[in-house]
Amino acid sequence: MGLRPPAGDARTGDCALTARAIRQRTLRHLSRAVPFILFIVLWQGVSAANLVNPDFLPSAVAVGTALVRLVGAHEIFDNLGTTVFTCFVGLGLGVLIGVPLGACMATSPRIDGFFSPLIKATYSLPKTALVPLLMLWFGIGGATNITVVVLAALLPLIVYTYHGVHGVPRVLVWSALAMGTPQRNLIWRIFLPAALQEIMIGLRIAMGFSFVVGISAEMIASNHGIGKLMFIYGESGAYDYMFAATISLLVVAYCADRGLVHLTNYYLRWQDSAQRND
Amino acid sequence: MNKKSKILVEDVSKEFGSDKSQVQALKNINLVVSEGEFVSIVGPSGCGKSTLLYMLGGFVPPSSGRLLADGQPIVAPGIDRGIVFQEYALFPWLTVFDNIAYGLEMTGMPAAKREKAVEHYVSLIGLKGFERRYPRELSGGMKQRVALARTFAYGPSILLLDEPFGALDSLTRETMQDELQRLWRTTGKTIVMVTHDVGEAVYLSNRVCVMSQRPGRIIEEFSIDLDRSGAREDVVLSDAYTAIHNAVWVSVRRQVTHAPGIAP
Amino acid sequence: MTEQLNYSELTLRRLVRRVGALYPLALVAIAWEVTAQLGVIRGIFLPRLSTVLELIPKLAAEGQLFEPLLVSLYRAAGGLLLALFAGVTLGFMMARNRVIQFLIEPLVSFGFSSPKIAFLPIFILWFGIDHVSKILLVALTSVFPFIVSAYEGARNVTINQLWAARAMGTSNIALLQRVVFPASLPSLMSGLRIAVPYALMTAFTAEMIAGGGGLGGALVLAQRYFETPTVFAYILIMLGTGYVLDIAFIWARRYVLRWHEG
Numbered sequence: 001m002g003l004r005p006p007a008g009d010a011r012t013g014d015c016a017l018t019a020r021a022i023r024q025r026t027l028r029h030l031s032r033a034v035p036f037i038l039f040i041v042l043w044q045g046v047s048a049a050n051l052v053n054p055d056f057l058p059s060a061v062a063v064g065t066a067l068v069r070l071v072g073a074h075e076i077f078d079n080l081g082t083t084v085f086t087c088f089v090g091l092g093l094g095v096l097i098g099v100p101l102g103a104c105m106a107t108s109p110r111i112d113g114f115f116s117p118l119i120k121a122t123y124s125l126p127k128t129a130l131v132p133l134l135m136l137w138f139g140i141g142g143a144t145n146i147t148v149v150v151l152a153a154l155l156p157l158i159v160y161t162y163h164g165v166h167g168v169p170r171v172l173v174w175s176a177l178a179m180g181t182p183q184r185n186l187i188w189r190i191f192l193p194a195a196l197q198e199i200m201i202g203l204r205i206a207m208g209f210s211f212v213v214g215i216s217a218e219m220i221a222s223n224h225g226i227g228k229l230m231f232i233y234g235e236s237g238a239y240d241y242m243f244a245a246t247i248s249l250l251v252v253a254y255c256a257d258r259g260l261v262h263l264t265n266y267y268l269r270w271q272d273s274a275q276r277n278d
Numbered sequence: 279m280n281k282k283s284k285i286l287v288e289d290v291s292k293e294f295g296s297d298k299s300q301v302q303a304l305k306n307i308n309l310v311v312s313e314g315e316f317v318s319i320v321g322p323s324g325c326g327k328s329t330l331l332y333m334l335g336g337f338v339p340p341s342s343g344r345l346l347a348d349g350q351p352i353v354a355p356g357i358d359r360g361i362v363f364q365e366y367a368l369f370p371w372l373t374v375f376d377n378i379a380y381g382l383e384m385t386g387m388p389a390a391k392r393e394k395a396v397e398h399y400v401s402l403i404g405l406k407g408f409e410r411r412y413p414r415e416l417s418g419g420m421k422q423r424v425a426l427a428r429t430f431a432y433g434p435s436i437l438l439l440d441e442p443f444g445a446l447d448s449l450t451r452e453t454m455q456d457e458l459q460r461l462w463r464t465t466g467k468t469i470v471m472v473t474h475d476v477g478e479a480v481y482l483s484n485r486v487c488v489m490s491q492r493p494g495r496i497i498e499e500f501s502i503d504l505d506r507s508g509a510r511e512d513v514v515l516s517d518a519y520t521a522i523h524n525a526v527w528v529s530v531r532r533q534v535t536h537a538p539g540i541a542p
Numbered sequence: 543m544t545e546q547l548n549y550s551e552l553t554l555r556r557l558v559r560r561v562g563a564l565y566p567l568a569l570v571a572i573a574w575e576v577t578a579q580l581g582v583i584r585g586i587f588l589p590r591l592s593t594v595l596e597l598i599p600k601l602a603a604e605g606q607l608f609e610p611l612l613v614s615l616y617r618a619a620g621g622l623l624l625a626l627f628a629g630v631t632l633g634f635m636m637a638r639n640r641v642i643q644f645l646i647e648p649l650v651s652f653g654f655s656s657p658k659i660a661f662l663p664i665f666i667l668w669f670g671i672d673h674v675s676k677i678l679l680v681a682l683t684s685v686f687p688f689i690v691s692a693y694e695g696a697r698n699v700t701i702n703q704l705w706a707a708r709a710m711g712t713s714n715i716a717l718l719q720r721v722v723f724p725a726s727l728p729s730l731m732s733g734l735r736i737a738v739p740y741a742l743m744t745a746f747t748a749e750m751i752a753g754g755g756g757l758g759g760a761l762v763l764a765q766r767y768f769e770t771p772t773v774f775a776y777i778l779i780m781l782g783t784g785y786v787l788d789i790a791f792i793w794a795r796r797y798v799l800r801w802h803e804g
Contacts, residue, residue, distance in 0.1 A: 124784025126743030132765035180384035
């Protein structure tokens with residue numbers, strides 16, 4: 001009766017990670033950067049050969065220089081900061097509202113009966129369409145943007161939490177009850193940990209939504225934020241800066257996504273290896 | 279009503295389903311279990327034996343009749359009745375240590391005392407050194423040992439087992455059965471076990487109830503008085519064991535083959 | 543005769559139950575109308591539901607409903623079609639060829655999670671504010687679900703299915719057409735289900751940001767003139783459009799996948 005080898009995690013395991021394994025993993029990660037490097041090289045090649053009007057496509061080098069200058073200057077951090085702040089605050093509020101709501105809906109048919117039709121009704125509305133209305137109510141800026149991000153993040157969070165809590169095996173709940181868990185503690189101690197995997201998937205999707213909607217709101221009407229900044233650069237003809245700002249935004253969104261994936265894998269390290277993702 | 283009865287099942291029936299299509303799972307079940315007894319319930323698949331166990335656990339209400347534990351009606355799950363499932367039902371986000379400690383935590387035992395108690399049980403089930411492991415790192419047998427340990431740890435006087443060894447291979451199963459017997463002997467708990475393995479029922483319990491096909495009724499009861507002081511081989515290969523085992527097996531077999539719609 | 547009665551009685555009961563389940567929507571509508579009627583909130587912030595609903599046929603009559611809606615749908619559909627062809631082709635190629643998969647996959651996983659709307663300023667620079675930039679942005683946004691679903695779908699074709707087809711003398715092209723594509727249809731339909739709302743959303747959003755007509759442009763215009771009932775009306779229309787498209791999708795899926803057991 002042997003012990004099944006843990007799924008290659010140095011934290012739990014013996015020497016599952018040899019030097020060789022580490023080298024292989026790093027190589028694999030680096031190899032994923034190859035297409036990007038090729039893309040940049042291609043880009044620079046096209047610009048250098050003057051195949052395109054430099055006004056429409058600044059060379060990779062020019063954009064790179066602009067990027068470096070931007071990072072040195074304050075402007076980009078201020079604006080990126082505003083955008084990131086909006087998106088994360090909206091996401092956070094979405095979690096605070098959406099996860100408990102989804103959990104309650106999954107455990108109480110009455111609550112489900114009330115909220116389910118309302119949520120399904122708003123399913124097919126792109127939340128950015130609410131920006132003009134919210135602008136009428138709250139004016140331009142922070143409140144509008146955060147509100148619309150909250151609304152966009154709510155849907156995936158509610159749906160995935162619901163799905164996750166619904167799928168918790170009843171033997172887990174029954175065991176907890178038999179061991180004296182009070183009913184009111186069940187959601188926090190049993191349902192949410194058991195549903196955590198689904199919730200994290202919903203969180204990842206919600207984060208993607210919050211970036212898209214947050215940036216859209218900034219572009220529609222805002223005084224601040226990277227969305228606004230990109231348009232300012234565009235209108236003043238500083239195209240290399242515009243490209244640089246776009247890239248910086250994409251990088252930030254990518255890092256946020258990756259960060260969440262790593263966080264998920266850490267907090268869900270107790271998961272069966274068959275259920276792991278990414 | 280026997281004053282000493284630990285568990286009393288009085289005229290219990292259970293129906294499932296809405297007005298259109300009803301299924302009668304159990305019909306007029308009557309059962310008395312005394313303190314310290316080990317009772318097994320065997321029967322064909324789908325006869326409702328698990329449902330009866332769930333009712334004893336307070337997870338499912340009866341449609342009619344009542345169930346009593348220690349003279350009190352069973353209406354909800356409680357810490358006097360521990361349950362072990364075939365699927366182990368360990369909390370995958372907790373380590374072995376925390377899983378076993380869970381029930382103790384619920385009883386409000388202070389942390390220092392808890393730690394000692396958990397360590398005791400971890401050694402008892404032979405998993406010393408695995409306290410910080412997660413269930414996903416354990417084999418089936420180890421998981422079931424943790425499941426048993428956590429249920430014994432917080433000390434319910436009644437133990438309900440739902441096909442506890444069904445998911446294990448036969449060698450592991452035999453080891454676990456002996457383990458269970460040892461635990462029962464040393465703690466004197468009242469155990470009600472549901473199993474489809476007649477041999478297991480006869481080997482472990484001092485009473486076996488045979489259930490019929492759906493709607494389940496208790497058809498026969500066998501009192502088992504084996505000399506279990508010897509090694510497993512001595513017990514299983516003895517004539518007494520064989521006789522009782524065959525009798526119970528025939529009884530169960532009759533329930534399987536005499537079901538309506540099945541050709542004899 | 544009695545059985546027939548019971549059946550229709552049952553369906554009626556079921557229908558009533560289904561409609562009854564929508565009671566929260568009715569509650570919201572009533573609350574909305576009552577709050578607005580009482581004048582608790584000023585009309586400029588919350589017009590009456592009845593006003594908004596009456597406005598919709600008026601907008602249609604003035605050419606302010608179907609025309610912009612069709613413009614938006616045209617852009618969304620154009621982008622979607624483009625994305626379909628490009629995405630499915632790319633996805634299949636990735637499933638077939640290791641090198642292509644190696645090159646494309648990191649780009650796809652990067653692109654999937656990134657806010658594609660960030661490319662709008664660049665697209666406007668390149669293609670102007672009319673149809674082209676919006677169609678291409680829609681295409682960029684919707685291509686990823688198609689790539690992924692085509693890739694997954696093609697990968698899930700079992701090797702036995704491929705061998706059986708080959709044994710019956712299927713050429714490479716025919717293999718793609720008659721085995722891989724149909725086998726990937728369930729996966730592709732899932733991808734489509736994700737892509738359609740993305741396409742619609744991108745079209746509306748791009749119009750809201752950069753003008754150029756369409757429903758999004760009309761919505762922003764109404765907001766600029768503080769015509770709150772019109773704003774609400776357009777939101778309801780967008781909601782309705784999304785809903786209708788989803789129903790259409792479900793029917794289409796039922797037809798396309800009528801052979802599927804799933």
